[in-house]
Amino acid sequence: MIAVEHLTKRYGNVTAVDDLSFEIGDGHVYGFLGPNGAGKSTTMNIMTGCLSATEGHVKIDGYDIFEEPDKAKRLIGYLPEQPPLYMNETPAEYLRFVGEAKGLRGAELYKQIGEVLEKTKLTAMRNRRISALSKGYKQRVGIAQALLGDPRVIILDEPTVGLDPLQIIEIRDLIRELGKEHTVIFSSHILSEVQTICEKVLIISRGKLVAFDEPENLEKSLTAPGEITLTAEAEPEEVEALLEETGAVSGMDVKKEENGYARAVLRTSEEDIYAVSRSIFLKFAESGKVLLELGLKKADLEDIFIELTENGDREVPSDGEAEAENGQKTESGRETDSREEDSEEKGGNEP
Numbered sequence: 001m002i003a004v005e006h007l008t009k010r011y012g013n014v015t016a017v018d019d020l021s022f023e024i025g026d027g028h029v030y031g032f033l034g035p036n037g038a039g040k041s042t043t044m045n046i047m048t049g050c051l052s053a054t055e056g057h058v059k060i061d062g063y064d065i066f067e068e069p070d071k072a073k074r075l076i077g078y079l080p081e082q083p084p085l086y087m088n089e090t091p092a093e094y095l096r097f098v099g100e101a102k103g104l105r106g107a108e109l110y111k112q113i114g115e116v117l118e119k120t121k122l123t124a125m126r127n128r129r130i131s132a133l134s135k136g137y138k139q140r141v142g143i144a145q146a147l148l149g150d151p152r153v154i155i156l157d158e159p160t161v162g163l164d165p166l167q168i169i170e171i172r173d174l175i176r177e178l179g180k181e182h183t184v185i186f187s188s189h190i191l192s193e194v195q196t197i198c199e200k201v202l203i204i205s206r207g208k209l210v211a212f213d214e215p216e217n218l219e220k221s222l223t224a225p226g227e228i229t230l231t232a233e234a235e236p237e238e239v240e241a242l243l244e245e246t247g248a249v250s251g252m253d254v255k256k257e258e259n260g261y262a263r264a265v266l267r268t269s270e271e272d273i274y275a276v277s278r279s280i281f282l283k284f285a286e287s288g289k290v291l292l293e294l295g296l297k298k299a300d301l302e303d304i305f306i307e308l309t310e311n312g313d314r315e316v317p318s319d320g321e322a323e324a325e326n327g328q329k330t331e332s333g334r335e336t337d338s339r340e341e342d343s344e345e346k347g348g349n350e351p
Protein backbone atom coordinates (compact mmCIF):
# COMPACT_ATOMS: atom_id res chain seq x y z
CA MET A 1 0.00 0.00 0.00
CA ILE A 2 2.81 2.42 0.94
CA ALA A 3 6.37 2.09 -0.30
CA VAL A 4 8.98 4.46 1.06
CA GLU A 5 12.14 4.05 -0.98
CA HIS A 6 15.50 5.48 -0.02
CA LEU A 7 13.97 8.63 1.39
CA THR A 8 16.39 11.34 2.47
CA LYS A 9 15.63 14.83 3.71
CA ARG A 10 18.32 17.34 4.51
CA TYR A 11 17.81 20.73 6.12
CA GLY A 12 21.11 22.44 5.41
CA ASN A 13 23.63 20.17 7.09
CA VAL A 14 21.02 18.41 9.26
CA THR A 15 19.97 15.06 7.81
CA ALA A 16 16.48 14.65 9.27
CA VAL A 17 15.67 11.49 7.25
CA ASP A 18 18.52 9.29 6.13
CA ASP A 19 17.98 6.76 3.31
CA LEU A 20 14.76 5.45 4.84
CA SER A 21 13.03 2.51 3.16
CA PHE A 22 10.04 0.45 4.28
CA GLU A 23 6.79 -0.97 2.98
CA ILE A 24 3.42 -0.98 4.63
CA GLY A 25 0.66 -3.36 3.62
CA ASP A 26 -3.12 -2.93 3.72
CA GLY A 27 -4.90 -2.83 7.08
CA HIS A 28 -3.55 -2.80 10.64
CA VAL A 29 -2.35 -0.04 12.93
CA TYR A 30 1.32 0.85 12.59
CA GLY A 31 3.20 2.79 15.26
CA PHE A 32 5.93 5.12 14.15
CA LEU A 33 8.17 5.43 17.15
CA GLY A 34 11.27 7.47 17.77
CA PRO A 35 12.77 9.92 20.23
CA ASN A 36 12.30 13.64 19.76
CA GLY A 37 13.98 14.84 16.59
CA ALA A 38 14.27 11.33 15.12
CA GLY A 39 12.57 12.43 11.89
CA LYS A 40 9.00 11.22 12.39
CA SER A 41 7.20 14.43 11.41
CA THR A 42 9.53 15.02 8.50
CA THR A 43 8.85 11.50 7.16
CA MET A 44 5.10 11.86 7.60
CA ASN A 45 5.07 15.26 5.93
CA ILE A 46 6.89 13.79 2.94
CA MET A 47 4.68 10.68 2.83
CA THR A 48 1.60 12.88 2.67
CA GLY A 49 3.01 15.17 -0.02
CA CYS A 50 3.23 18.21 2.27
CA LEU A 51 7.01 18.42 2.09
CA SER A 52 9.57 17.76 -0.59
CA ALA A 53 12.21 15.07 -0.28
CA THR A 54 15.88 15.63 -0.97
CA GLU A 55 16.12 12.13 -2.43
CA GLY A 56 13.91 9.07 -2.73
CA HIS A 57 10.34 8.08 -3.53
CA VAL A 58 7.07 7.57 -1.72
CA LYS A 59 4.43 5.52 -3.50
CA ILE A 60 0.87 5.16 -2.31
CA ASP A 61 -0.77 2.17 -3.96
CA GLY A 62 1.72 2.58 -6.80
CA TYR A 63 1.16 6.34 -7.26
CA ASP A 64 4.24 8.47 -6.65
CA ILE A 65 3.32 11.20 -4.15
CA PHE A 66 5.35 13.76 -6.10
CA GLU A 67 4.63 12.67 -9.66
CA GLU A 68 0.92 11.84 -9.30
CA PRO A 69 0.01 13.82 -6.18
CA ASP A 70 -3.76 14.00 -6.82
CA LYS A 71 -4.16 10.24 -7.15
CA ALA A 72 -1.82 9.49 -4.26
CA LYS A 73 -3.25 12.09 -1.88
CA ARG A 74 -6.81 10.85 -2.47
CA LEU A 75 -5.79 7.66 -0.72
CA ILE A 76 -4.45 9.43 2.39
CA GLY A 77 -6.01 11.29 5.28
CA TYR A 78 -3.51 13.26 7.35
CA LEU A 79 -3.55 14.77 10.79
CA PRO A 80 -0.42 16.92 11.02
CA GLU A 81 1.24 17.65 14.36
CA GLN A 82 -0.46 21.04 14.36
CA PRO A 83 -3.71 20.69 12.42
CA PRO A 84 -4.75 23.94 10.71
CA LEU A 85 -8.13 24.37 12.38
CA TYR A 86 -10.22 27.51 11.86
CA MET A 87 -11.08 28.48 15.41
CA ASN A 88 -14.02 30.70 14.51
CA GLU A 89 -15.80 27.93 12.65
CA THR A 90 -17.85 25.07 13.98
CA PRO A 91 -16.76 21.46 13.30
CA ALA A 92 -19.60 21.15 10.77
CA GLU A 93 -18.49 24.28 8.88
CA TYR A 94 -14.84 23.30 8.97
CA LEU A 95 -15.55 19.78 7.74
CA ARG A 96 -17.68 21.17 4.90
CA PHE A 97 -14.74 23.34 3.86
CA VAL A 98 -12.25 20.45 3.99
CA GLY A 99 -14.70 18.07 2.29
CA GLU A 100 -15.18 20.51 -0.60
CA ALA A 101 -11.44 20.90 -0.90
CA LYS A 102 -11.25 17.11 -1.20
CA GLY A 103 -13.78 17.27 -4.05
CA LEU A 104 -16.89 16.13 -2.16
CA ARG A 105 -20.19 17.76 -3.07
CA GLY A 106 -23.91 17.77 -2.27
CA ALA A 107 -25.51 14.78 -0.59
CA GLU A 108 -22.27 12.79 -0.54
CA LEU A 109 -20.50 15.62 1.30
CA TYR A 110 -23.23 15.84 3.96
CA LYS A 111 -23.41 12.07 4.31
CA GLN A 112 -19.67 11.86 4.91
CA ILE A 113 -19.64 14.78 7.35
CA GLY A 114 -22.35 12.99 9.36
CA GLU A 115 -20.36 9.77 9.30
CA VAL A 116 -17.04 11.26 10.39
CA LEU A 117 -18.73 13.30 13.14
CA GLU A 118 -20.30 10.06 14.35
CA LYS A 119 -17.02 8.09 14.17
CA THR A 120 -15.12 10.73 16.11
CA LYS A 121 -18.00 11.21 18.58
CA LEU A 122 -18.35 14.86 17.66
CA THR A 123 -21.99 14.92 16.62
CA ALA A 124 -23.11 16.70 19.79
CA MET A 125 -20.39 19.33 19.28
CA ARG A 126 -20.96 19.88 15.57
CA ASN A 127 -22.33 23.41 15.98
CA ARG A 128 -20.00 24.70 18.71
CA ARG A 129 -17.15 26.97 17.83
CA ILE A 130 -13.87 25.07 17.53
CA SER A 131 -12.22 27.69 19.78
CA ALA A 132 -14.60 26.65 22.58
CA LEU A 133 -13.76 22.95 22.33
CA SER A 134 -11.33 21.16 24.64
CA LYS A 135 -7.95 20.05 23.24
CA GLY A 136 -9.24 16.48 22.99
CA TYR A 137 -12.25 17.56 20.95
CA LYS A 138 -10.10 19.80 18.76
CA GLN A 139 -7.96 16.74 18.08
CA ARG A 140 -11.09 14.82 17.11
CA VAL A 141 -11.95 17.57 14.60
CA GLY A 142 -8.45 17.13 13.16
CA ILE A 143 -8.98 13.38 12.88
CA ALA A 144 -12.48 13.87 11.42
CA GLN A 145 -11.09 15.99 8.59
CA ALA A 146 -8.50 13.28 7.87
CA LEU A 147 -11.34 10.75 7.50
CA LEU A 148 -13.26 12.76 4.91
CA GLY A 149 -13.09 11.19 1.48
CA ASP A 150 -12.84 7.76 3.12
CA PRO A 151 -9.09 7.38 2.47
CA ARG A 152 -7.56 3.92 2.77
CA VAL A 153 -4.62 5.24 4.79
CA ILE A 154 -4.87 7.50 7.83
CA ILE A 155 -1.63 9.13 8.99
CA LEU A 156 -1.69 10.77 12.41
CA ASP A 157 1.28 12.75 13.74
CA GLU A 158 1.47 12.51 17.54
CA PRO A 159 -2.33 12.44 17.94
CA THR A 160 -2.27 12.20 21.74
CA VAL A 161 0.25 14.93 22.53
CA GLY A 162 -1.05 17.46 25.04
CA LEU A 163 -4.18 15.51 25.93
CA ASP A 164 -5.24 14.56 29.45
CA PRO A 165 -5.22 10.85 30.42
CA LEU A 166 -8.93 10.35 29.71
CA GLN A 167 -8.69 12.05 26.33
CA ILE A 168 -5.64 9.92 25.52
CA ILE A 169 -7.62 6.74 26.21
CA GLU A 170 -10.47 7.99 24.01
CA ILE A 171 -8.17 8.85 21.10
CA ARG A 172 -6.39 5.48 21.42
CA ASP A 173 -9.77 3.71 21.29
CA LEU A 174 -10.62 5.74 18.22
CA ILE A 175 -7.33 4.77 16.54
CA ARG A 176 -8.07 1.09 17.24
CA GLU A 177 -11.53 1.48 15.71
CA LEU A 178 -10.10 3.22 12.63
CA GLY A 179 -7.63 0.35 12.24
CA LYS A 180 -10.54 -2.00 11.50
CA GLU A 181 -11.34 -0.19 8.25
CA HIS A 182 -8.18 1.71 7.34
CA THR A 183 -4.42 1.36 7.41
CA VAL A 184 -3.47 3.66 10.26
CA ILE A 185 0.05 4.97 10.86
CA PHE A 186 0.55 7.13 13.89
CA SER A 187 3.67 8.58 15.40
CA SER A 188 4.48 8.70 19.04
CA HIS A 189 7.39 8.81 21.39
CA ILE A 190 5.36 7.02 24.06
CA LEU A 191 6.29 3.35 24.14
CA SER A 192 3.33 2.04 26.09
CA GLU A 193 1.00 3.77 23.66
CA VAL A 194 2.52 2.09 20.67
CA GLN A 195 2.62 -1.26 22.45
CA THR A 196 -1.06 -1.18 23.36
CA ILE A 197 -2.44 -0.03 20.02
CA CYS A 198 -0.19 -1.25 17.24
CA GLU A 199 0.15 -4.53 15.44
CA LYS A 200 3.46 -3.39 13.96
CA VAL A 201 6.07 -0.92 15.12
CA LEU A 202 8.57 1.07 13.10
CA ILE A 203 11.34 2.57 15.18
CA ILE A 204 13.45 5.35 13.76
CA SER A 205 16.53 6.91 15.21
CA ARG A 206 18.48 9.80 13.69
CA GLY A 207 16.42 9.50 10.52
CA LYS A 208 17.17 5.79 10.01
CA LEU A 209 14.89 2.80 10.36
CA VAL A 210 16.27 0.67 13.16
CA ALA A 211 13.41 -1.79 13.61
CA PHE A 212 10.15 -2.82 11.96
CA ASP A 213 8.26 -5.72 13.43
CA GLU A 214 5.51 -6.81 15.78
CA PRO A 215 6.14 -5.67 19.37
CA GLU A 216 6.46 -9.31 20.55
CA ASN A 217 9.05 -10.14 17.88
CA LEU A 218 11.03 -7.05 18.76
CA GLU A 219 11.14 -8.19 22.35
CA LYS A 220 12.46 -11.58 21.21
CA SER A 221 15.09 -9.91 19.01
CA LEU A 222 16.67 -8.05 21.88
CA THR A 223 20.24 -9.19 22.49
CA ALA A 224 19.90 -9.15 26.26
CA PRO A 225 16.70 -10.87 27.33
CA GLY A 226 16.40 -9.26 30.71
CA GLU A 227 17.65 -7.75 33.88
CA ILE A 228 17.99 -9.37 37.29
CA THR A 229 18.18 -7.50 40.57
CA LEU A 230 19.16 -8.89 43.93
CA THR A 231 19.87 -7.81 47.47
CA ALA A 232 22.12 -9.98 49.64
CA GLU A 233 23.45 -10.08 53.16
CA ALA A 234 27.06 -10.04 51.96
CA GLU A 235 29.88 -7.78 50.88
CA PRO A 236 29.77 -6.54 47.26
CA GLU A 237 32.97 -8.46 46.41
CA GLU A 238 31.43 -11.69 47.71
CA VAL A 239 28.32 -11.09 45.60
CA GLU A 240 30.43 -10.40 42.52
CA ALA A 241 32.42 -13.59 43.04
CA LEU A 242 29.29 -15.72 43.44
CA LEU A 243 27.66 -14.20 40.38
CA GLU A 244 30.77 -14.81 38.32
CA GLU A 245 30.77 -18.44 39.42
CA THR A 246 27.33 -18.95 37.85
CA GLY A 247 28.90 -18.23 34.44
CA ALA A 248 25.59 -16.79 33.26
CA VAL A 249 26.05 -13.11 33.96
CA SER A 250 27.16 -10.80 31.14
CA GLY A 251 27.36 -7.58 33.14
CA MET A 252 26.77 -6.41 36.67
CA ASP A 253 26.71 -3.38 38.90
CA VAL A 254 27.09 -4.21 42.59
CA LYS A 255 26.97 -1.60 45.35
CA LYS A 256 26.77 -1.48 49.10
CA GLU A 257 23.52 0.12 50.21
CA GLU A 258 23.15 2.42 53.23
CA ASN A 259 21.53 -0.43 55.15
CA GLY A 260 24.73 -2.48 54.75
CA TYR A 261 23.34 -4.97 52.25
CA ALA A 262 24.79 -5.48 48.79
CA ARG A 263 22.52 -4.63 45.89
CA ALA A 264 23.23 -5.91 42.37
CA VAL A 265 21.71 -5.14 38.99
CA LEU A 266 22.86 -7.62 36.39
CA ARG A 267 22.26 -8.54 32.81
CA THR A 268 22.41 -11.87 31.15
CA SER A 269 22.47 -12.91 27.54
CA GLU A 270 21.20 -16.41 28.37
CA GLU A 271 17.90 -17.28 26.70
CA ASP A 272 16.27 -18.67 29.82
CA ILE A 273 16.26 -15.94 32.43
CA TYR A 274 14.59 -18.26 34.95
CA ALA A 275 17.46 -20.74 34.63
CA VAL A 276 19.87 -17.91 35.44
CA SER A 277 17.93 -16.82 38.51
CA ARG A 278 17.76 -20.48 39.60
CA SER A 279 21.54 -20.86 39.43
CA ILE A 280 22.02 -17.59 41.33
CA PHE A 281 19.60 -18.75 44.01
CA LEU A 282 21.39 -22.11 44.39
CA LYS A 283 24.85 -20.51 44.38
CA PHE A 284 23.91 -18.19 47.26
CA ALA A 285 22.25 -21.06 49.16
CA GLU A 286 25.37 -23.25 48.79
CA SER A 287 27.63 -20.46 50.04
CA GLY A 288 25.44 -19.76 53.05
CA LYS A 289 24.96 -16.14 51.98
CA VAL A 290 21.43 -14.91 52.49
CA LEU A 291 19.61 -13.66 49.44
CA LEU A 292 17.07 -11.13 50.66
CA GLU A 293 15.54 -10.32 47.28
CA LEU A 294 15.81 -11.73 43.77
CA GLY A 295 13.87 -9.90 41.06
CA LEU A 296 13.42 -10.38 37.32
CA LYS A 297 12.62 -7.80 34.73
CA LYS A 298 11.98 -9.33 31.33
CA ALA A 299 13.05 -7.23 28.37
CA ASP A 300 10.23 -5.08 27.04
CA LEU A 301 9.71 -2.56 24.28
CA GLU A 302 11.32 0.11 26.41
CA ASP A 303 14.61 -1.83 26.51
CA ILE A 304 14.44 -2.28 22.76
CA PHE A 305 13.74 1.38 22.23
CA ILE A 306 16.71 2.37 24.37
CA GLU A 307 18.99 -0.22 22.80
CA LEU A 308 18.04 0.66 19.24
CA THR A 309 17.87 4.41 19.50
CA GLU A 310 21.19 4.64 21.32
CA ASN A 311 22.75 2.70 18.49
CA GLY A 312 21.32 4.19 15.33
CA ASP A 313 23.26 2.02 12.92
CA ARG A 314 21.92 -1.30 14.20
CA GLU A 315 20.53 -3.56 11.48
CA VAL A 316 16.81 -3.73 10.92
CA PRO A 317 15.22 -6.87 12.37
CA SER A 318 13.40 -7.97 9.24
CA ASP A 319 9.89 -9.38 9.06
CA GLY A 320 10.07 -9.32 5.30
CA GLU A 321 8.39 -5.97 5.00
CA ALA A 322 11.20 -3.74 6.08
CA GLU A 323 13.68 -4.74 3.46
CA ALA A 324 15.22 -1.98 1.47
CA GLU A 325 14.57 -2.02 -2.23
CA ASN A 326 16.86 -0.84 -4.95
CA GLY A 327 14.72 2.13 -5.86
CA GLN A 328 16.11 4.94 -7.94
CA LYS A 329 17.03 8.16 -6.29
CA THR A 330 15.36 11.22 -7.68
CA GLU A 331 16.24 14.82 -8.12
CA SER A 332 15.46 16.79 -5.01
CA GLY A 333 12.33 18.78 -4.18
CA ARG A 334 8.97 19.06 -5.83
CA GLU A 335 7.30 21.33 -3.34
CA THR A 336 8.80 23.52 -0.72
CA ASP A 337 7.72 23.42 2.87
CA SER A 338 7.06 26.87 4.25
CA ARG A 339 9.11 25.93 7.33
CA GLU A 340 12.22 25.28 5.30
CA GLU A 341 14.96 27.73 5.77
CA ASP A 342 17.94 25.90 4.45
CA SER A 343 19.95 27.12 1.56
CA GLU A 344 20.93 23.69 0.25
CA GLU A 345 17.32 22.81 -0.47
CA LYS A 346 16.64 26.06 -2.23
CA GLY A 347 19.80 25.77 -4.26
CA GLY A 348 19.18 22.24 -5.50
CA ASN A 349 15.49 22.38 -6.36
CA GLU A 350 13.18 22.93 -9.19
CA PRO A 351 10.97 25.95 -8.66
Ligand SMILES: Nc1ncnc2c1ncn2[C@@H]1O[C@H](COP(=O)(O)OP(=O)(O)OP(=O)(O)O)[C@@H](O)[C@H]1O
Pocket: 011, 014, 015, 016, 034, 035, 036, 037, 038, 039, 040, 041, 042, 043, 189, 339, 340, 341, 342
Ligand atom coordinates in the same frame (compact mmCIF):
# COMPACT_ATOMS: atom_id res chain seq x y z
N1 LIG B 1 12.22 23.22 8.98
C1 LIG B 1 13.31 22.71 9.53
N2 LIG B 1 14.49 23.32 9.39
C2 LIG B 1 15.62 22.80 9.92
N3 LIG B 1 15.67 21.63 10.63
C3 LIG B 1 14.51 20.98 10.82
C4 LIG B 1 13.27 21.48 10.29
N4 LIG B 1 12.28 20.60 10.63
C5 LIG B 1 12.88 19.62 11.35
N5 LIG B 1 14.22 19.84 11.46
C6 LIG B 1 15.19 18.97 12.14
O1 LIG B 1 15.09 17.67 11.59
C7 LIG B 1 15.20 16.68 12.61
C8 LIG B 1 13.96 15.79 12.61
O2 LIG B 1 12.84 16.57 13.03
P1 LIG B 1 11.38 15.99 13.09
O3 LIG B 1 10.46 17.10 13.52
O4 LIG B 1 11.05 15.28 11.83
O5 LIG B 1 11.52 14.90 14.26
P2 LIG B 1 10.40 14.17 15.10
O6 LIG B 1 10.83 12.76 15.24
O7 LIG B 1 9.05 14.41 14.52
O8 LIG B 1 10.52 14.89 16.51
P3 LIG B 1 9.39 15.31 17.57
O9 LIG B 1 8.92 14.05 18.20
O10 LIG B 1 10.17 16.18 18.53
O11 LIG B 1 8.33 16.06 16.81
C9 LIG B 1 15.45 17.43 13.90
O12 LIG B 1 16.82 17.49 14.11
C10 LIG B 1 14.88 18.81 13.63
O13 LIG B 1 15.52 19.77 14.39
